[in-house]
Amino acid sequence: MTRIVLVVGEPAGEGLAGATLEAIGVARRVAGPGGKVVGFVAGPAATARATAFANAGVGTVVPLEEARLENAPPASQAPAVAAAARSVGAGAILLGGTTFGRDLTGALAILWEATAANGATEVTAEEAGLRVRRPIFGGRATEERRLEGPRIVLSVRPHAFPAAEGPAVPLEAVPPPAIDWPAIAFAARRTAPPTAGRASGPGLADAAIVVAGGRGLGSAEKFALVEELAGALGAAVGASRAVTDAGWRPSSIQVGQTGRSVSPQLYIAIGISGAIQHLVGMTSSRVIVAINSDGSAPIFRVADYGLVGDLFALVPALTAEVRRVRGA
Numbered sequence: 422m423t424r425i426v427l428v429v430g431e432p433a434g435e436g437l438a439g440a441t442l443e444a445i446g447v448a449r450r451v452a453g454p455g456g457k458v459v460g461f462v463a464g465p466a467a468t469a470r471a472t473a474f475a476n477a478g479v480g481t482v483v484p485l486e487e488a489r490l491e492n493a494p495p496a497s498q499a500p501a502v503a504a505a506a507r508s509v510g511a512g513a514i515l516l517g518g519t520t521f522g523r524d525l526t527g528a529l530a531i532l533w534e535a536t537a538a539n540g541a542t543e544v545t546a547e548e549a550g551l552r553v554r555r556p557i558f559g560g561r562a563t564e565e566r567r568l569e570g571p572r573i574v575l576s577v578r579p580h581a582f583p584a585a586e587g588p589a590v591p592l593e594a595v596p597p598p599a600i601d602w603p604a605i606a607f608a609a610r611r612t613a614p615p616t617a618g619r620a621s622g623p624g625l626a627d628a629a630i631v632v633a634g635g636r637g638l639g640s641a642e643k644f645a646l647v648e649e650l651a652g653a654l655g656a657a658v659g660a661s662r663a664v665t666d667a668g669w670r671p672s673s674i675q676v677g678q679t680g681r682s683v684s685p686q687l688y689i690a691i692g693i694s695g696a697i698q699h700l701v702g703m704t705s706s707r708v709i710v711a712i713n714s715d716g717s718a719p720i721f722r723v724a725d726y727g728l729v730g731d732l733f734a735l736v737p738a739l740t741a742e743v744r745r746v747r748g749a
């Protein structure tokens with residue numbers, strides 16, 4: 422593996438997702454002093470987003486202006502990423518392990534004929550490749566693997582690594598190579614818009630804060646209390662399976678064994694008992710706060726802070742206080 426590492430930028434707002442900035446930090450370590458990190462970003466505002474790479478300290482960037490990629494499934498980018506990796510002579514491609522990054526990792530493993538892994542929480546550069554650790558089986562076990570070979574693709578778990586913070590460097594945009602788009606590259610966009618089922622606000626996978634609600638909310642209408650607190654905090658909304666099974670909210674926001682795994686900086690569990698199937702999806706969160714009227718609920722065993730009391734009194738008060746402090 423050469424020590425040229427390509428980082429694929431995930432668009433977010435006007436710039437790049439936090440998970441991409443974290444991947445840049447890991448890529449720097451993987452490249453080492455004699456290596457080089459190169460950015461890649463595709464989509465309608467790719468050239469503008471290339472600046473976000475430069476601000477994070479990655480000056481060499483391949484921006485691919487391609488309007489058809491807007492709202493296309495992440496895997497659609499794979500032919501372009503593989504072509505860029507070939508043209509810069511990359512030995513590894515790194516991505517943030519969000520839905521975007523994980524999807525693309527799988528496609529790149531096939532298209533770029535690479536050794537690949539998703540969701541690394543530890544990455545060590547070795548002579549022959551990378552040694553990675555990552556949670557498996559819903560977080561109940563940790564796998565240690567060596568990724569070896571001339572081409573490696575790796576996504577890193579969101580919030581497991583610090584974000585690269587520059588210093589900012591001048592941008593050197595590298596023209597993208599010619600891409601041989603397969604006929605089906607954009608076909609899936611008509612059936613699978615990436616935002617389908619997603620609540621407004623940040624996506625669950627890479628949100629810094631997740632506010633999740635459970636059966637204790639009592640009804641679909643009262644679940645709005647969770648969304649109001651999430652809105653005040655700028656957080657993503659999650660739910661237990663009791664909520665999604667009841668049809669109060671879509672299954673796309675379910676956290677746990679049969680839902681999403683999240684690892685935000687802050688996870689607030691409201692009216693959630695803490696069944697093991699829920700815990701495996703969120704215990705790697707940095708700080709866990711639980712609100713539950715039952716002081717013996719299992720959720721308190723994993724919580725860093727607990728509020729024992731009636732959520733219908735506590736949550737509106739908390740939301741009001743957050744709004745007051747934030748001046749909203």
Ligand SMILES: Cc1cc2nc3c(=O)[nH]c(=O)nc-3n(C[C@H](O)[C@H](O)[C@H](O)COP(=O)(O)OP(=O)(O)OC[C@H]3O[C@@H](n4cnc5c(N)ncnc54)[C@H](O)[C@@H]3O)c2cc1C
Pocket residue numbers: 634635636637638660661662663664675676677678679680681691692693694695696697698699702712713714715718730731732733
């Ligand atoms: C194969 C399998 C896979 C599963 N996968 C998942 C999964 O991915 N995700 C998941 O979440 N679950 C999953 N489950 C279901 C899981 O076992 C639990 O049934 C579910 O997590 C319970 O959801 P809950 O905590 O919202 O509800 P409950 O367990 O009913 O808990 C509700 C909580 O609300 C509290 N409460 C009630 N009223 C108030 C109030 N006024 N104020 C404050 N607190 C209050 C109660 O004290 C209680 O602790 C799975 C189960 C199986 C068998």
